[in-house]
Amino acid sequence: MPPSSPNPQDRGEAHIRDLGRGRAGDVVRDRGDACPGALRLHRADDGALARLRLPTGVLTPHQVEVLAEAADRLGDGHLSLTSRGNVELRGLGEGCGLGLAEALRGAGLLPASERHERVRNMVVSPLAGADVTDWAYRLDELLCAEDWTTELSGRFLFAVDDGRGDVAALGADVTLLAEAAGTALVHVAGAAYRVSAADAPRAALAAAEAFLAAARAAGTGAWRVRELPAGQDVDVTAHLRRAAVAAEPVAGAELPAGAPPAPGATGDGSVCVLARLGRVTSAQFRALLPAREVRVTPWRGFVLPRLAGPAAARERLRALDAAGFITRADSPWAGVSACTGRPGCAKSLSDVRADARPREGELPVHWSGCARRCGHPQGAWTDRVATGEGTYQVTVVTVQGSTK
Ligand code: SF4
Incomplete structure (x- = not known):
């Protein structure tokens, strides 16, 4: 069977033909994926397209400014959000790749090794506290420090969930799930292993390595865990042992399916908004500031975490509503x-x-x-x-x- 997409327009995003397939083993890939990246632009009908991975989902105020400026100067003045919390610039002119790379690199939006740019696929609970967000930062560091990780496809996805089950429900290949006891479960290929919080990022990386070994053994060129042939063993235990991660198998552990944060103010003084049809103008993007940080969500929205109390959150919501964001859960949009x-x-x-x-x-x-x-x-x-x-x-x- 050929690769599932004849059009790289949305490569890297799940689509309906992939759903419900499970590990049916009917996928044979005869080449690597062609997902666009920030450095490998895709030529679309409205100009070139760049897809920027945001492994932690977190943007600093400076990075927000840099992206808005790049959209204005190099693109069509808009930013699109994807179902993996990536940001796309569209309508990029001929020959703008170098200028874009320079701007992104200067803002710390590219990894040190450009070969790793398209493998930093991660979704993180956008309301996560520092501990779980740090797992995502650490996992990204580990991912970018290893040569073998460049063999992962641009579609292979990690989820880092703070226990509420929001990103755990997104069908990632490897999911780290925080537990109340301070431990973590790493889920991969229908199995789960309990590890210490300190070991969680290394456990996720070991699970990805186990997938790659299984994919090589299968010889079907699988890009994702669910594409492995039925019955193909994924020997996570061996890879956890090799990574010196103490892990306890957990029988029957199911991934939770929590709801994404609703638009509006959240209990902890954060604010969540959605972008109408997943696209914002550069002016709307700038309207997210001032903020300590902006988190991009896989539901095509943004979280401004921990504002200075309920009054500040209400005030920001009013301003963001005026800027055209969806700020209420009962908005039909x-x-x-x-x-x-x-x-x-x-x-x-x-x-x-x-x-x-x-x-x-x-x-x-x-x-x-x-x-x-x-x-x-x-x-x-x-x-x-x-x-x-x-x-x-x-x-x-x-x-x-x-x-x-
Ligand atoms: S972007 Fe829309 S029209 Fe284009 S391939 Fe995807 S679903 Fe089809």
Whole structure:
């Protein structure tokens, strides 16, 4: 079977044909992935596209300014958010790659080794405290320090979950889950192992190494754990032992499926907002400041953590609402998502983003320009796929991978 995407537009994001497959073993890859990166730009119909991995999801105020400036100077003045919490710049002009790389490097947004740029795929609970966020920083350091990690595909995904189950529900290949006792569970290939908090990042890396060994043994070129042939052993225990990580297997441990943070103020004085259809102007992006830091979420939004109390949070929400962000959970736009569509994607049969809108009784709803359904949500949703200019086929996806 050839690689699943004929179009690198949304490579690196899950899509509907992959859902529900499990470890069916019917995938044979005959080449590496072609996911775009910040240094490997993809030529789209509206210019070049750069996808920037944000392994911890955290941006400093300076990095927010640098990205907004790059969008204005080099791109189309917008920033797009992906379902993995990545940031994309689109409409980049010919020959702007070097200038973009220089700006990103200067802002500390690229790894020391550029070969690792596309393997830093990680989603992190955006309301996580310092301990769990530090796991993500440490895992990124470890990932970028090893040569072998460059063999991971641009689709291989780590999740670092603070225990609430929000990013654990996103179907990552390796999930680190914080436990109340201060330990962590590392989940991979349907098994779970309890490790100490101090060992958690190294355990996640060892789990990825075990996957790569299994992928080599299978010889099917799997990019993700679920693409391994059925029955292919992933010997996590051996790799944990080799990494000197003390681990206890935990039978029957299920990954939790928690809800993402709702738009609005959270209990700890943080503020969560969503970007309408996952795209913001550079001016909106700058409107996230002032903030100590900005966290990009895999639900195409932002968290401003720990503002100076409830009054400050309310004030920021008012300002962000005025700037065009979705700031309330009951906003109908909170349930609307769309692929890139025209003019950015040649495959699109319609200008999806112009067509997309909330519709009574159809939330959540995802609008797609073709059957690839790039960027669709998880779980159940109303599925609108373009059949022509402004016309859509509507189905209801009720279970991952099946429709009625
Ligand atoms: S039209 Fe939309 S769903 Fe189809 S390939 Fe393009 S971006 Fe993806």
